[in-house]
Amino acid sequence: MVRSIGLPKETKDGERRVALEPSAVASAIAAGFEVRVEQSAGLGAGFDDASYASLGAKIVPTADEVWSSDLVVKVKEPQESEYKFFRDGLILFDYLHLAAEPKLAKALQDSGVEAYAFETLTYPAGLPLLAPMSEIAGRAAAIVGAYYLAAGSGTLLGGAAGVQPARVVVVGLGVAGTLAARGARGMDAEVTGVDIDLHRLYQAHMEGTVTATLASSETAIAEAVATADLVVGAALVTGAKAPHLVKRDHIASMRPGSVVVDLAIDQGGCIETSKPTSLSHPTYIESGVIHYCVTNVPGQYPRTASRALSAAVAPRLLDLARDVNSERLVGALNVSQGKLVHPAVAKALSA
Ligand SMILES: NC(=O)c1ccc[n+]([C@@H]2O[C@H](COP(=O)([O-])OP(=O)(O)OC[C@H]3O[C@@H](n4cnc5c(N)ncnc54)[C@H](O)[C@@H]3O)[C@@H](O)[C@H]2O)c1
Incomplete structure (x- = not known):
């Protein structure tokens, strides 16, 4: 059961986006979840810590604390420096692009993370979390x-x-x-x-x-x-x-x-x-x-990109936090219980 949601500061080179803008964090808090925001996570996109804290988010000083949440939502695929935060049962929701990231795929499988990818979610049609x-x-x-x-x-x-x-x-x-x-x-x-x-x-x-x-x-x-x-x-x-x-x-x-x-x-x-x-x-x-x-081309337009991404991600994040089997997450699950469960991703990585 998800009680806490973590929003880390992005670590990829030049990446200034953040997955949720303050209003999306406020919706998650209103829905009953604790939201932990890593210090200065939104700064690159023009959202300071106070703009999250004033809506009820808990600002935490370290990546460790944010990654200890039940569910972590972020923008880019975890970088190697973040693999140490993977653990059995952690729910991860972000871009993964595993077909081009075999090392990440293995780290997710080995650790038991339940990994949901933005780019393969197909509800209600098309690729709504990739499109923005x-x-x-x-x-x-x-x-x-x-x-x-x-x-x-x-x-x-x-x-x-x-x-x-x-x-x-x-x-x-x-x-x-x-x-x-x-x-x-x-x-x-x-x-x-x-x-x-x-x-x-x-x-x-x-x-x-x-x-x-x-x-x-x-x-x-x-x-x-x-x-x-x-x-x-x-x-x-x-x-x-x-x-x-x-x-x-x-x-x-x-x-x-x-x-x-x-x-x-x-x-x-x-x-x-x-x-x-x-x-x-x-x-x-x-x-x-x-x-x-x-x-990560959109990383150089962090204000526009974060707002566009947040608007698309926020409703699906609530679906995921409430029910990991929600039909509104169709196509998103890539890694579950140590296995690659998305057929195209599994095929790409077995080739
Ligand atoms: N580099 C970045 O920062 C960045 C950012 C956003 C998206 N992207 C990537 O851009 C790519 C396109 O994304 P999208 O949302 O436009 O996808 P999309 O599904 O909307 O469009 C892909 C198009 O490719 C076409 N296609 C497939 N096979 C083809 C073939 N053999 N010959 C010609 N066309 C073919 C499809 O018919 C479709 O029209 C993806 O890989 C996406 O991840 C990269």
């Missing part, structure tokens, strides 16, 4: 892509009178991809959207989110990427390791100084040359192409 951060990461992809194109090939997305606009290819036109496409279109780039879902392509085409659409295939992607200035990777198969849709030789065919933003990196990346980067060291160059593969 995908929205923010998608918008950010257009911004950082445009920024690094200046440093790289010196190309402006919108072109100029007498000069062609830049070409942007977005692979995966879901929530993140659509917002990235909209951002790039907003800066007057030429944007091609690639997806396996023809209905999504139809919608994007009709709504003018993209200038062209391509049904996903290796040939179509190779051709589009060869002439692209910016490639955004945003393909997802829920719970699974991201498929390598853009191959190494496609990247090698790009003009030097072109840019790749692989948002799917949190699931391992949908671009073969991608490897995870951090907010403090966001890029590296491979085959002359600048790669931006930050695994």
Whole structure:
């Protein structure tokens, strides 16, 4: 039975988000739970300790105290320094991305944590706890892509009178991809959207989110990427390791100084040359192409991102705290009693 809920300060590099804003903490307290907030957990998002304490939260000075709660809710997957807090029966609710985090998966299994992932929850439809951060990461992809194109090939997305606009290819036109496409279109780039879902392509085409659409295939992607200035990777198969849709030789065919933003990196990346980067060291160059593969892109917009995440998470947190078997948590449970129980995650980690 859950009596206490812990809200730790995030420890991932550059991460300034917090999972719950003060009003969400107040709802949990009103529902009868004790909420422990780690000192300065909300500061990066503009919520000081007093804003939580004045609503009844208990501010605790150490991570130890917050992790000793019955249920811990946080933003990013626990970092290695936090594995020591895992214990049998602890309920954890956060982003996990276990397909790309085998070490974390093992630590959760070995310790007996009941681990629920935001990104695989499918109630009532879609991926409602992933979508708000995908929205923010998608918008950010257009911004950082445009920024690094200046440093790289010196190309402006919108072109100029007498000069062609830049070409942007977005692979995966879901929530993140659509917002990235909209951002790039907003800066007057030429944007091609690639997806396996023809209905999504139809919608994007009709709504003018993209200038062209391509049904996903290796040939179509190779051709589009060869002439692209910016490639955004945003393909997802829920719970699974991201498929390598853009191959190494496609990247090698790009003009030097072109840019790749692989948002799917949190699931391992949908671009073969991608490897995870951090907010403090966001890029590296491979085959002359600048790669931006930050695994916590929304962390750089902590105010907006924390509020959006908190609004989505708060009702499901109460469901979980009241009844771990609630049907409103469908798809979220990843690790239970030492086993990987989400089929796509289990398959990804057994491959
Ligand atoms: N790096 C970050 O900080 C960050 C932040 C938020 C989200 N993300 C990640 O961005 C990715 C996309 O998330 P989303 O919410 O937009 O997912 P989504 O489910 O809304 O969209 C994924 C899209 O990929 C498409 N797709 C699947 N297989 C494909 C294929 N073979 N070819 C082309 N398209 C294919 C799907 O049809 C779908 O339209 C996820 O990996 C998510 O975790 C990363």
